[in-house]
Amino acid sequence: MKLWMSGEVDADVGDGEHVARNLIEPIVNNILGQLSTPDKIDEWSFISIILSEKFMSGFPEIAKKSKNKKIRI
Numbered sequence: 001m002k003l004w005m006s007g008e009v010d011a012d013v014g015d016g017e018h019v020a021r022n023l024i025e026p027i028v029n030n031i032l033g034q035l036s037t038p039d040k041i042d043e044w045s046f047i048s049i050i051l052s053e054k055f056m057s058g059f060p061e062i063a064k065k066s067k068n069k070k071i072r073i
Contacts, residue, residue, distance in 0.1 A: 001032045012052040
C-alpha cells in the first residue's frame with residue numbers, strides 16, 4: 001500500500017502544511033510498504049483541505065472509498 005498526499009490550502013494559512021506533508025509522506029510510505037491489508041487497498045489518498053476561518057462554515061469533512069479501484073479517497 002502507498003500513501004499519496006496533496007493539499008488545497010488557503011493562502012492565508014501559509015506553507016506549514018506543505019512542509020509537514022513533505023516530511024510525513026515518505027515516513028508513512030516506508031511503514032505502509034511493509035503492510036498488507038485484508039481488503040487489498042493499493043493506494044491511500046489524502047488530500048488536505050485547509051481553509052482560513054472565513055471559509056470553515058460551508059465545507060464539511062468528506063471521506064470516500066472506491067471498491068472497484070481499491071483506492072481509499
